[in-house]
Amino acid sequence: MFRQIEQEAPAKRRGGLRKAGRPGFVWALPAIVTFALFALLPLAFAVYLSFTKYNGIRLVPPQWVGLENWARVVTDTALHKSIGITLLLVVCAVITQIPLALLLGVWAAGPQRGRAFVATLYFIPLLMSTAAVAVLWASLVDPNFGIPSLLTPLLGPDNAFSNILGKPASAFGLVVLIYLWGATPLYMLIFQGAARAIPETLYQAAAIDGAGTVRQFLAITIPQLRNTIITCTILVVVGTFTTFDLILILTRGGPSGATSILPFFMYDRGITALDFGYGCVIAVILIILASIVSIGMVRVTGYDKMQGTQEGI
Amino acid sequence: MMNTRARRSTRIVSLGATFLLAGGVLAGCAGGSASGDAGPNDSRPEGEIHVLVLGDAAATAEEAAAERFNETSDVKVVIDTGATAGTEYTTAVRNSIGTASAPDIFMSWGAANIQPLVDAGALLPLDSFIEEDPKLQSSFLPSVFDEEVIDGEAYGIPMRGVAPTFLYYNKQVLADAGLEPATTWDELLSQVDTLTASGVIPLGLAGADKWPTQMWYQYAFARVLGADAVKAGLGGDAEVWESDESKEALADLKSLVDAGSFGGNFDSVAYGTDGSAALLRTGKSAYELMGTWHYATVAGGDPEFVKNDLGWVAFPSIGAENADDIAGNLSNFYNVAADTRYPDTARAFLAELYSDEFLNDQLALGNLPPTTNAADLIAADTELDAANKDFLTFVVGLVEQAPSFQLSWDQAVSAANQTPLQNAMADYFNGTIDADGWIAAVQAATAPQ
Numbered sequence: 118m119f120r121q122i123e124q125e126a127p128a129k130r131r132g133g134l135r136k137a138g139r140p141g142f143v144w145a146l147p148a149i150v151t152f153a154l155f156a157l158l159p160l161a162f163a164v165y166l167s168f169t170k171y172n173g174i175r176l177v178p179p180q181w182v183g184l185e186n187w188a189r190v191v192t193d194t195a196l197h198k199s200i201g202i203t204l205l206l207v208v209c210a211v212i213t214q215i216p217l218a219l220l221l222g223v224w225a226a227g228p229q230r231g232r233a234f235v236a237t238l239y240f241i242p243l244l245m246s247t248a249a250v251a252v253l254w255a256s257l258v259d260p261n262f263g264i265p266s267l268l269t270p271l272l273g274p275d276n277a278f279s280n281i282l283g284k285p286a287s288a289f290g291l292v293v294l295i296y297l298w299g300a301t302p303l304y305m306l307i308f309q310g311a312a313r314a315i316p317e318t319l320y321q322a323a324a325i326d327g328a329g330t331v332r333q334f335l336a337i338t339i340p341q342l343r344n345t346i347i348t349c350t351i352l353v354v355v356g357t358f359t360t361f362d363l364i365l366i367l368t369r370g371g372p373s374g375a376t377s378i379l380p381f382f383m384y385d386r387g388i389t390a391l392d393f394g395y396g397c398v399i400a401v402i403l404i405i406l407a408s409i410v411s412i413g414m415v416r417v418t419g420y421d422k423m424q425g426t427q428e429g430i
Numbered sequence: 431m432m433n434t435r436a437r438r439s440t441r442i443v444s445l446g447a448t449f450l451l452a453g454g455v456l457a458g459c460a461g462g463s464a465s466g467d468a469g470p471n472d473s474r475p476e477g478e479i480h481v482l483v484l485g486d487a488a489a490t491a492e493e494a495a496a497e498r499f500n501e502t503s504d505v506k507v508v509i510d511t512g513a514t515a516g517t518e519y520t521t522a523v524r525n526s527i528g529t530a531s532a533p534d535i536f537m538s539w540g541a542a543n544i545q546p547l548v549d550a551g552a553l554l555p556l557d558s559f560i561e562e563d564p565k566l567q568s569s570f571l572p573s574v575f576d577e578e579v580i581d582g583e584a585y586g587i588p589m590r591g592v593a594p595t596f597l598y599y600n601k602q603v604l605a606d607a608g609l610e611p612a613t614t615w616d617e618l619l620s621q622v623d624t625l626t627a628s629g630v631i632p633l634g635l636a637g638a639d640k641w642p643t644q645m646w647y648q649y650a651f652a653r654v655l656g657a658d659a660v661k662a663g664l665g666g667d668a669e670v671w672e673s674d675e676s677k678e679a680l681a682d683l684k685s686l687v688d689a690g691s692f693g694g695n696f697d698s699v700a701y702g703t704d705g706s707a708a709l710l711r712t713g714k715s716a717y718e719l720m721g722t723w724h725y726a727t728v729a730g731g732d733p734e735f736v737k738n739d740l741g742w743v744a745f746p747s748i749g750a751e752n753a754d755d756i757a758g759n760l761s762n763f764y765n766v767a768a769d770t771r772y773p774d775t776a777r778a779f780l781a782e783l784y785s786d787e788f789l790n791d792q793l794a795l796g797n798l799p800p801t802t803n804a805a806d807l808i809a810a811d812t813e814l815d816a817a818n819k820d821f822l823t824f825v826v827g828l829v830e831q832a833p834s835f836q837l838s839w840d841q842a843v844s845a846a847n848q849t850p851l852q853n854a855m856a857d858y859f860n861g862t863i864d865a866d867g868w869i870a871a872v873q874a875a876t877a878p879q
Contacts, residue, residue, distance in 0.1 A: 147522055173524035176550040260695035261714055275694050282638060283697025283860065315825060372697045373862040374853070389517050390846040391524065391546075 128317055160404065167397035179394070186394045196399065198374055199382040200406070202289070203358065206378055207410070209293045210300075210357040218301045222308025223338055236309070243302040251366035254295055258282060285375030288368055292376050295363060300356065304349045311345040312338065347418045351411060358407040379403045473530040478506045479500050479775050482533035484519050484762075487509040488590060491791035495782040505547045505775040520845070527552045527767065534770040535779065537771055538763050540577050540841045547765070549582055554766040555583040555608065559777040566777075569669075569784035573835045574761045574800040586763025589783045591797025593721040594758035594828055594835065595645050598728070603630055603716045611741060612717075615653075615682065615748040621688045625716050631693035633686075634715030636701035640852040641861050644839055645684060645719045648757035653748035654679040657755050657834035664842045666878035675828045680858070680865045684765035687859055704731060711735050719745070721758050725821055726796040737817045741798075742824055756828055757836040761800040798825050805830070843876055852876040 167186055169179035190196060196244065242250070257263050258281045259399045264276040272278070281287045319337050339346075361380040364370060370377030370385060377385070379399060387396015414420070481496065483489045489511055496507040501582075509531060513519045520543065526532040527547065538544045547553050560567045567575060570588045578586030598609055607628050612618035625632040636642040651660050655675045663670030670676060680837045686692075699705040707727045709715035719722070729736040747753035764783065766776045782788050789799040789807055793814060798804055805826045808819060829835065840848045854871035863871065 172546050173521060174527055174546060174550045174552060175525070176528040177546075252703065254804060255700065258698070259703075259705065260698045261705075261709055265695075280695035280698050283695050308498060349527050369638070371640070371856065373857050385849055386846075389849060391521065391845050 133368075161241075162398045163400050166393055167395075167401050169394050170386065171393040172391050173393055182394065186398045189395060190398060190402070191295075195374060195377070196382065199377050199379050200402070202349070202374075203378045203403075203406070206289075206293065206296075206383075207354055207357045210296055210353050211350055213293060213297045214304060214353050215303050215346065218304030218349065219308050219342070219346065221301065222305040223312045223334070223342075225305060225309045226312035238304045239305060242299045247299075247362040248366055250295065250299055251363050254291070255282075255367055258291060282368060284374055285372055288372055288375050292363065292368065296357070300353070304353070307349055308342065308345060311342050315341045322423065344420070347414070347420045349419070351414055354410055354414065355407060358403065358410070379406070469769060470771045470773070471487040472771065473529060473735060474534070474769070474771040475530075476771075478508050478768060479534040479772050480508045480510055481535040481764075481779070482510050482512045482519075482523065482537070484516070484537055485514045488792075488795050488797065490796060491788060494791060495785070495788050496779075498785075498787060499779050499782055503775060503778065505772045507775070507779050511678040512839070528769070532767055532769075533865070534767050534772070534776055535764050536767070537589070538578070539578055539762070540760060540837055542842055542844055544578065544585060544763075544765060545580070545844070548585060552768055553585050554768045554770065554773065554776075556585060556766065556780075557583055559766075559773075559780065560584060563777060563781055565784055566780060568574055569801050569803070571800050571802060571829065573829075573832075576596050577760050577837065578763045578765075582596065585767050586779050587783055589764050590762040590800075591722060591792060591795075592759075592761050592800045592825070592829055593723060593798075594756040594825065594832075595648070595721045596745055596756070597717050597718055597743050598710060598724055599717045599743065600710055600715070601739045601741045602715055602740075607716070609716075609791040611743040612746050613743070615746045618717075618746050619686065619689060619691075621716075622686075622691045626690055630713070631709060631715040632717065633691045634699070634706045634709040635692045635696040635853065636699050636706035637692070637696035637856060637859065638698060638705070639838060640704065641838070642701055642706065642720065642854045644852060644855040645721075645757070646686075646859075647679075647855055648750065648836060648839060649684050649719070649745045650679040651676070652755045652757050652836050653745075653752050654682065654836075656752050657836055660836055663872075663877050666876055668873045668877065671872050671876070676869065677865060680868060681705040683858075685847050690788060692859075697856070701751070707731055710740075722798060722825055723796070725818075737815075740817075742821065744828060746795050752833075754833045756832040758838060759841065760835060760837050794820065798822055798829070847875040 124219050166179060167180060167181060170182045170185070171179035173178075201306055221239065225239075245253075258265060258278075260266065260281070260283075265276075265281065268276060268278050277287070281291055315338065319341070320333055322331050323337055359380060360378070361384065364376055364378060364381045365384070368376040370381050380403065383396055383399040383403065386399060387393055390396075471692060481492065483492045489509070493509050496509045500506050512522055516539065519537070520539075523533065523536050524547070538547075544553060556566070566587055567584065570591070573589045574592060575584070578584065603625075604611060607621075607624050607630070609621050609624060612621055612650050624631045625650075628748070635646075648660075651663075655663075655670065655673070659670050659673075659675070663676075699709070701707070704727075706715070706718055706720075707724065710718045711728055711732050725736065725742075728740055744754075745756070764780060766773070766780075770776050784801055786807070789801060789804070790811060790873075792799045793807060793811055796818070799807065801807075805823070808814065808822045808826065811819070814822070843851055850871060854863070854868050854875065857871070858865070858868040
């Protein structure tokens, strides 16, 4: 068997058309060059800058300082807090967005009346820019002119809603809620499409066997959507790791650093403080962290093998 | 097996190519930056100088100045409108400085803001300009002009407005509560209960933005410790912050916060989204400590309110000392790139900054010019309405009578320390850190670099 392949190989190399069926390195070159130029190169530059002191003035080129910036990682408690908050936000995003989007998506895939209308309503947040979303929510939760001011006569002056952006826990909770509200429609749409692709015969067979709606959902829908769930989870994780604009406009990392996730922290220490060396350290940490989590998820879930869910159907 | 090996070698080739490319670019960066010595740069555009202006509403005055200047000058002034936010503006200037596309003239916010550029030799010392045209110095208030004199050399010419902070108040709210504007700290503290009882936030505060919170420290410290001590502290003297006077000022502030003076939700109130200004305007707060620009902000929401019910008063005294000192933003400054191709044109254009036309444009924008003749200009200006005139006259008086004018703390420290400093201000107000935590944080943020 092995020898056979070895013998066939030269023939393959000669045949132009057969070669066309199996793209070689040259075929991938445009993609590789683009990726190298716009992803790897800036990344390599960021890694290089993380070992330098650079304040953005070209007349004073980056000075090599070795591990000085990286040594700060050990003692910078604000960075530790930021990493913790980032991971917490990712976890919160996954456990809130995926289940809700799954349920809504499967429901929206069904034949109910009025479904399209409600689905469209759900879809609205996706059409709004993050800047608009941030300003909208800021005015909604404004303690003096927003919804909390209407609740004051009912709940008293110092209630749970009177200082949402001013308290660490409630500000963080609001960020989670806004992402849930704003990002769920996208995943709902993906789940809707995937749920529609599940063969109707599976449900019919299950119904004949006496399975109810819940049983059908758990035994057919969830397993059939396995790959979609994994895809969406990875999208949520990566999306949350790199989110920035909402934090910048709505909370500026506050109060007292409670919503200062890594991308914002990087902006604050790199761009605002004009300390590009340390900013790049944070950027590299963010890349490493997001890569570990993504690769870990791919490995654990067997996503890299991507087996079909409809074998034998 | 073949496949794996082939794939691996492909990977190595592409990785190698990437790093070669990266190396090339890095070498390019290093090579490009080595050629940035002072002296005219002939690769800059011919026959024009570029002025980068902050892209807000006040840019119109600078555009008009350039238009007037270009009527008689062979070398033309080109106005480029930059970012609206100071941080982005500063970053843009820094990234371009030393290249042929860098602006010849650009704006800064004080000595700490330009120190790295001075260290890099990127700024033209303006002493020879001033020798040829003494009015470039003598037209401006010395307390403002001196801010960008570093090691005896002047680097910046003041422009735009002087912006001290003081207390604004809602006349109607105070009258309803039977109160007069407070002139002493104790008076202010004693008004808190009365105002709270009438359902009003005594002191409106946009705590979400942190820099409005910082204004309270600036005055408490200016009054209790005095301007010189604060200056020493910001300059890196750690003992200032742990002194008894410093602790006394912190205790004063704490008692104000604990009395409920700022209400219970000041950390949710922002300045930019019409948060604190709306509180004052709608009678939900009685006072607000803010800079001169607040007048235009409040007027933007309700012009009638400004005419009838907006009041202003100097920050209350604490004890007998330092009662006339003020704090706030001194001014903006124009700096000149060391490698400008046409230094003479740059000097001639800077003279526009003390011309009557430019200064009148500033007044119309609500900016108080940082010039010695500002009071006369206001008196002579027939286009200003009465309220605006009253207001500007008050600000002029405040500035002229002040023995010292303390620059906002976050502008007195390096860019890297701005956020930690502001965070300390907000964290002490909301109780996240105590006085010792505040002292440690501020000592760290003001430590010599």
